[in-house]
Each structure stands twice: as structure tokens, then as C-alpha cells.
Amino acid sequence: MVIRGPHFLISDISVQFTNYYSHFHRSLLESSLAQTHRIMAHLEEAFIPLTPHPRIVNETAPCCNNCLDEVFNILFVLNHKGEYLVYCHKCAMAMKKSFTVLRQVNII
């Protein structure tokens, strides 16, 4: 019979949380990458051009002007009275307006 003290319980919990967050981050990144590929395929089928747009290291991702979701990789941009407003794919499709679509590319 193994008697486990509080120290072992705490270390077990930290390992479980570490594994959980590692798995969570991996699945989140895979899901995000798959979504980017789906959006790009949809834009290609609709013959909508993607304009390369530089992304600076440590640049914060813009938020959708409508739903406030973080938008990255593919940005749907509207020029509204000289101000450039960013929207996510979902909101852009619902608005059915003519957007400029930017594809963020890394600058080394």
C-alpha cells in the first residue's frame, strides 16, 4: 500500500495541468491552422485575391470590429471614411460587402 502525502498530490496536479495546457495549446493551434486553410480554400474557389501583409514580431493581433474575436493570418479589411476596420471571416461573410483580404506574412 502506497501512502501519498500532500506533496505528491500537489506535484501530480501540476503535471496534469502541464499536460492539459500542452494538449490544449496543441489542439488550439491545429484547429487555428485548419481554419486558416479552410478560409484560404474558400477564397481561392471564389477567386478572391489575397494581398500579402507584413506581420511584425510581437505585433498584437487585431480584433474583429464586430464580434471582438482575435483575427490573425487572414484579415478582412474595410475602408470606412479613411479608417481601416478589420473583421473576422465569419462577420465578413455575414456582412456581404466588398472586403480587401490581407494574408499576414512574417518578416524576418
Ligand SMILES: [Zn+2]
Ligand atoms: Zn467577427
